[in-house]
Amino acid sequence: MNPIRYAACALLLLGFLAPAWAINKCTDADGKVSFQDGPCPGQGEKVEVRPAMQGATPVQPAPSTAKEGAFGATWQRKHYLQNQGVPQARAAVERSQQECAATAPDTAVAHAGPLRRSTLASGSQFAQERAAGADKDKAACEARTNELRNQLKSLEAELGKL
CATH class of the missing domain: 1.10.287 (Helix Hairpins)
Incomplete structure (x- = not known):
């Protein structure tokens, strides 16, 4: 395998292994909030974001209260x-x-x-x-x-x- 394929496989593997991403919540002097992946120049806090699929719970459909039709x-x-x-x-x-x-x-x-x-x-x-x-x-x-x-x-x- 050539070095480009090794690099591509390594990047692909790293993409699958990263379960969380760090995002910075920054607040400027006017109180405006923005989100960025780099560190904040002023005030800010670090927020961890996880994929929704890990903690997602299936939503059960609500029971139907409608009457059954003539050909139900x-x-x-x-x-x-x-x-x-x-x-x-x-x-x-x-x-x-x-x-x-x-x-x-x-x-x-x-x-x-x-x-x-x-x-x-x-x-x-x-x-x-x-x-x-x-x-x-x-x-x-x-x-x-x-x-x-x-x-x-x-x-x-x-x-x-x-």
Whole structure:
């Protein structure tokens, strides 16, 4: 790096490290007040100025005292729940139930082909793994359906309150 880049980086770094600036409040013979960065020729005092972002606190918006209009937020939420939210949640529950029924292990396929139940030794690892996998899939499917039902109930309860 050349010396100009080093100097530019150093100045940039110093600009970020300076958290406060000194400003002088000067008063002249007539009582007129002025501010400057150099020392005052007459009377004056030193004032420290800090960036506003360090001590700034967010201002909370004042609560609205105005009445809600005919098509306010409550009406919009109720309209959404009636026309989209609840019907879509019901459809999701039904779709989940149909998918669970469709993914249930087909017993006819398990008995067909060279790996029929009669050709497998009782307690074979293949049959046990298949049964365990089917139970796991069934449990996951039921859990997903129950979660969708709970979401539907909460949407219906919210709609009932509105």
